[in-house]
Amino acid sequence: MKPFIGNHVMVSGKNLILSLPPADLMAHRNGTVVSEFTLLGSTSQHDLQLLLFIFFLPIYLLGLLGNLCLALLIWVEQPLHTPMYYFLSHLALMDLCSCSTVAPKMLVGLLRGHDTIPLPACALQMFFFAAASDAECCLLAAMAYDCYVAICHPLHYGAAMPRRLCQVLVAMSYTTGTASGAIHTSMAFRLPFCGTYMLDHFFCDIPPVLALSCTSTELNQLLLLAVCGAIQSITLAAIVASYGMILCTVGHIRSQRALSTCGFHLTAVGVLYDTLIFMYLRPNGTFAPQTDKMASVFYTVIIPVLNPTIYSLCNVEVKQLVRRRFSKQRHPTCCF
Template structure:
């Protein structure tokens, strides 16, 4: 009997978006700009939260971890994509592909639970303000984050093993710009309905359970807000929740469409565009979403800018003063 070596893939080829060289250059510049903006924006959020005492609250504790996940998210996908825009043979090894899927799935799942934790924080702040300080203690918030990361690792392990235990004996060309679940499942030549159902079940449980939790939290918030008769109270509640709701809508909407709509293998070109939203655009937009309408963040940015300008002014004055002073051996 002749051993069929085609059942084991040693490497994959990522087809990306286009084979045209002129468009690849444009895509490279665009993705590089997105990556730089993502890194600067999310690192800026983390640094602001670390240095500003007014931001040492549970809400911004969760936001700092959301920014960290967005950095990891982008760093898992975009650097490899940038390299592929520049090389002719867009190859990724079996191990690196599995590692990319595992890292991506871990960040994606953890982000779902962090968004749910932020919704619960808003619920406690608006619906139970007298219990907020006690309920949202540092220990409790740390435990919630540890649980989110643990859920991410467990889910991504099931996700990755379910996909990479399949034999890939068709073309090793992944019709995507990174190793994502649906395009990898489309490469399998065996009956993968069980594995596809497993992936959909894991993703569905994480997304739908956190979605239900978020909806319950915000329905409770809405019931309390409707009882507020002052415009200031309405505005405060709306400004607290608006940014989070926009982020949830973008992230959950695209994720649900990508993983839970039927027959995804027959619309990989469409899925490729949708995946851009939750894997590339959302990590870039989150710092803007949470900063533009957030008074605390804007105040922290103004204070940080003031400190930087003050430091530069002091250094500039010192340098000018040193230039005016005579050197040793010179006449005053």
């Protein structure tokens, strides 16, 4: 029997070095290969799990239906083919991606008590959610700039916001989100995992996955701080600057409608950025499972429901088009 020490094998008194990657080396030490994580879910109390399932299922369905209907309405209705609603339709798609990536698995976990997820599915879930979240931050900055041009420079709005520019801003949002998600996912799943493989969360978010690593995650934490910090700080600065100039203009013209619209938009932005900053821009080693689960619920389930409500149901033009479409269906015109 040849003694196995680290990645060295003793053969006839000589050391032969085996070239094994960290994950394979960890698999040899533990005797098993990591193929899946066990999601412990939101809570371990069975009665509370059923109550949470009953509570979150209609919220998820409402967010799914609201964002889908909003995107379809914008694409179908010609009066909504403007830059503002063009951005809003893509925001609805990002919210659809975000909630559909996380909520179904969370609901299954609430029914079963806990659930398992294969490593490839865990990586895909992390990638799509991270990409959608960062892309949404970029898109909100584009929407804030569009709102600033529409309110502060209405006479030059057509020249300042051509269709080509809107397409470029949306493409940049998707590209930035995709790049960010790819960086964090690839770096996270290069790490070796050890221990019980119990993921104390209801989806494969970056901090709880990093907490299961056997090695140092300092590089991952630095990338998280650098990439997410740059995206969130730059977009937040653009949003604050845009809305600051909007509020100054609104103060001069005293438009209550514009003021209320800005208030609704800033509320949605504030909820999103507060939770993202709390989750991803913290010092290393401050992962608190129960607190983080509560915060995660806001940007995975609640915000995808809030966005269509704030950006559409509080919009007079959208409500008028919805009423008109329903009235046509109830009272179709007859031709004689």
